[in-house]
Amino acid sequence: MEKLKLMSLYADFRKDLSFIEKELERSVDSSSPVIRQASLLLLRAGGKRIRPIFVILSSKFGEYSMENVAKVAVSLELIHMASLVHDDVIDNSDFRRGYETVKARWNNRIAMYTGDYIFSRALVSIGEIEMPAVHQLLAETMLEICKGEIIQFEYQQKTDQSFRDYLRRIKRKTALLLSSSCELGALVSNTDSEVVGKLKRFGYFAGMAFQIVDDILDITSTDEKLGKPAGSDLLNGHLTLPTLYIKDDPEFQPYLYRAFDGSLTEDDRGRMLAYIRQSGAIEKSQQVSDMYLKKAIAEVESLPDNDAKKALLQIADFLGKRKF
């Protein structure tokens, strides 16, 4: 239902998106059956294609070239996919969005190498663009994301952490790639540098809001809708914004420690989620997300009026309120 709504927001750019979709499929095609099957599995598991749509929309403020835009969009979506396969290795997840993960179907090794392969594919795709600034930005973005992966590990199972630690983590985990999607889309279209800056900040703020909503849904949604157990973040040892608000609550702490050490029963998982939901932590988290969303919208509102601007505003609004 909600996914359909998102698709309807993309309607004006369906042609661009379906071109990118075909390029994505083409780019992971390979004579190796394992590579092909693993990549297609990932591609089909789909997702919201937020990075491609951000690239497309941002590029509409400059000299739009479908060809260049597709190269950047394909590259960024592939990098996102590669990081997902590697995350599956880390978290030992057997399912993502209801689909079997590469790691579950084959093994950790294949998941890791598929990630490496897709990563390289991303470089080949963007390699065709002859703009040094594009390559430098992409490399720096990837470096920060990888740093984030390791720092996330350093914070795993650590209850002594601040809101700032959390915000820095989700910046690297999500906001940076969305920010760079906007910036790169604008850059390859030779967009005016002031506009590039606004789009870049829009992507960053929207990304922060998006990830906070994601972390809220991990508590408030159902196993079925999530395609994985609700509360997975805690089960994997990750404190997120809602849980940071109540981590020192003595009634919550027994759940927290048992989620971290793996001794939480199914019944207690339900009780833990119910406890967080009634604690007020969800509302507080939603307010932080709303604050980022407002900042995102403010950046876009000062841009010249066009269809892309309208779509960016609608998508930002949707991402902040989505239920999946």
Place this chain on the structure above:
Amino acid sequence: MEKLKLMSLYADFRKDLSFIEKELERSVDSSSPVIRQASLLLLRAGGKRIRPIFVILSSKFGEYSMENVAKVAVSLELIHMASLVHDDVIDNSDFRRGYETVKARWNNRIAMYTGDYIFSRALVSIGEIEMPAVHQLLAETMLEICKGEIIQFEYQQKTDQSFRDYLRRIKRKTALLLSSSCELGALVSNTDSEVVGKLKRFGYFAGMAFQIVDDILDITSTDEKLGKPAGSDLLNGHLTLPTLYIKDDPEFQPYLYRAFDGSLTEDDRGRMLAYIRQSGAIEKSQQVSDMYLKKAIAEVESLPDNDAKKALLQIADFLGKRKF
């Protein structure tokens, strides 16, 4: 002893190499203690720095710029290091019983994260070079290497394979990155395109010879010198050139199957290695390596005379005869 000999071949380029060594250390420095420790461990473990030396030597045939050469050399050595860490990642499901799980997992995670981080560092380093051809070549090289990693998995434990399959595998595993090291070193120095072609082919042929010698040493050397059990390739399910020559030999086959299914005893490992050594397979493999080495030397011999040419010839000769 032999390592010292190699270092003496590098003597004329010690200044360039030590500059690159410092840049390598600087590039993996990080505020994250895990990143820093893991990367430095890898860096200190050393290796022969063949990629950096190939970059340096190849660049001496054009307009040599230490700064550009260092960026390329650092990038290629980092990519090599990243692929080594990823190679070390063990499939949890296979090795769970052999290792304490938490420890095995800690290693896997850190290994994968560190590999990703170093990969990105490599991109940042080469990203500073404003030559599109350089980025395209690097991306294509990485793609082929990753493909090779997965294809190696597809061939694991498979006895029905040809010499061509093997040669294609070692091309991706080793020869390509050495070939690209030469090509990139020459490219960033604006070397004449005919010379670029010769250096590229030199790197490829030398890389093939190098890997075949590596595969021979896995049979003929000692556990102590190798730092792992002799015969590891077979124990890991990989047929290499020497074993391809005798894989259909009825006296060898019982060893082969037991090496593959993990039921080979320590005594039988010794007998298996002795059997391969006396079978003539080593000599035949050495001939193939020598053939590649001759081709490598032929490419370089037609290049203009200089110190770099002399060093390339000596190193190629050394790589083909080395005992470590």
